[in-house]
Amino acid sequence: MMTLAAEINNSSPEKLLSPVLSAFWDQPDSWTLETYERHEGYQGLRRALAMSPDALIAYVKESGLRGRGGAGFPTGMKWQFIPQGDGKPHYLVVNADESEPGTCKDIPLLFANPHSLIEGMIIACYAIRSEHAFIYLRGEVVPVLRRLHEAVREAYAAGYLGRDVLGSGLNLDITVHAGAGAYICGEETALLDSLEGRRGQPRLRPPFPAVAGLYACPTVVNNVESIASVPAILNRGKEWFTSMGSEKSPGFTLYSLSGHVSSPGQYEAPLGITLRQLLDMSGGMRPGHRLKFWTPGGSSTPMFTDEHLDVPLDYEGVGAAGSMLGTKALQCFDETTCVVRAVTRWTEFYAHESCGKCTPCREGTYWLVQLLRDIEAGKGKLSDLDKLNDIADNINGKSFCALGDGAASPIFSSLKYFREEYEQHITGRGCPFDPAKSTAWADNHKEVTA
Incomplete structure (x- = not known):
């Protein structure tokens, strides 16, 4: 298999693009069932229904598809964790609560091509023997919410959802749920609590969602892009999928x-x-x-x-x-961006969005913000830099969920690469990128525009 690394010197950059999920985003009415079926929509589902659920899970596992929500956990393996023959309902929950600063792939995908998600959900539910699936969408994106509701309605009308899907014996309902705008609900167990009507806060694990998830039943929680990628794998084959990407990270993805x-x-x-x-x-x-x-x-x-x-x-x-x-x-x-200012804004976001359940995150993010604001304003001390690092270290790996780790990451990395800029804020009594406070900004600006 020729990996992407081997192709770099032999291909123009444009040839490295592989539009699959985004292949027809620019077409009129790209979000409709008619357009989706015209582009081989629901063909992957038909191939999946011709397989046994266990064979389908093995096929997705062999494709090497990894979760596109951040952790990169193998999708087929996650499906395989669901216990069978336990007599309990099984659930699929799609995490569409996209709210990470800078992340903007799932919302455009749902807006332009919602049926790719719905087809993927039907395939996944058949594999894990689920009869009810949920889409947990960020509530602020009302246009996407409307398109999802319409796409689900079209799928029911066409016989892809409801009783006896395509004569397979699968009964499946999909519920679209709009969240209330809490970043913490992007964490899978907080999402499940929110979906059950409780305050969105992370759960202690174990038990993991695969054993006791939604309503204390076995549950798979997957990202939008992970599930939306499944139909193309079934339709075009796992060999086609593994021909792209690298050996341990095969396939296409949205950047x-x-x-x-x-x-x-x-x-x-x-x-x-x-x-x-x-x-x-x-x-x-x-x-x-x-x-x-x-x-x-x-x-x-x-x-x-x-x-x-x-x-x-x-x-x-x-x-x-x-x-x-x-x-x-x-x-x-x-080069016109102040690293300290950027990290301060990000840290303010994490402090605001912390659910407050665990002490390291609740207290740590608060104190990180206080120190960063002082440094940004030129009121800090050099000893504050070690204090920043120490507080971040007391959050990292010690909080209830990954929000604390996310808040610590920009601190560690910015101090590693731009410690001198932090020191400049302290010794120069202000931001070197603010023309009202420093001549460094003017010198930098002349350098760039010369």
């Missing part, structure tokens, strides 16, 4: 390119492409500016610098370089 770039947007490409290649396709950074730092998977992943432009954007490559692929939210910042 969300945003920030100070010429052409921000969704770029669907095989796993393992580099940011340098994506910037080549998108016209690079905005004219007259250069890349300073970027996030490979949203603000909760350790930041990278321009030294990491050629890191393969797959789970292993990004991990080996010291970060996480996460949701593939590539936020790019140029």
Whole structure:
């Protein structure tokens, strides 16, 4: 198998794109059942229903599909964890509560092509023997909510949902649920509590959702893109899927390119492409500016610098370089951006969104914000930098869920790569990028525009 890394020197950047989920987003009425069926929609479902549920799980497992929600856990293996013959209802819950700063792939996907998710959900429910599935959507995105409701209605009318789906004996209902805008509900157990009508707070694990999830029954929680990728695998074959990407991270995925770039947007490409290649396709950074730092998977992943432009954007490559692929939210910042200001804004977000259930996160994020605000305003002390690192270390790996880890990541990585800039805020009594407080900004600006 030729991996993406082997193709880099033999292909133009444009040829590395692989539109599958986004293949017909630009077509009129792309969200309708008619358009979806015209592009081989629901063909994967028919092939899946011709297999036994266990064979279907094994097929998805062999394809190497990994969860696209951040953790990269093998999708087929997650389905396999559901106990069979236990006499309990089984549930599929799709996590569409996309709210990580910089992450913007699931909402455009649902807006332009909701039937890819619905078809994937039917396949997944057949595999895990579920008769009821839920889509937990971020409640603020009302246009997407309306399109999802309409797509579910179309699927019922066409016989893809309801009783005896396509004569297979599968009975399936899908419920679309709008959340109330809490970032913590993106954590799978907090999402389940919210779906049950309780306050969204993470649960202690074990038991894991596969054993006691929604309504204390076996539950699979998957990301939108993970489930939406399944129909293409069934329709075109696992060999086709594994021919893309790298050996341990096969397939295609959506990269969300945003920030100070010429052409921000969704770029669907095989796993393992580099940011340098994506910037080549998108016209690079905005004219007259250069890349300073970027996030490979949203603000909760350790930041990278321009030294990491050629890191393969797959789970292993990004991990080996010291970060996480996460949701593939590539936020790019140029040299006019103050690192301290960016990290402060992110930390304020995490402090605000902390559910307060555990002490490390509740207290730690609060104190991180106080220190960062002082440093940004030029009121900090050099000893505050060690204190920042110490507080972040007391949050990382010690909080109830991954929100605490996400809040600590920008602290660790920014101090690693830009400690000098933090010190400049302290010794220079203000932000070097604020023209009202420092001459450093003016010098930097002259350098760029010269």
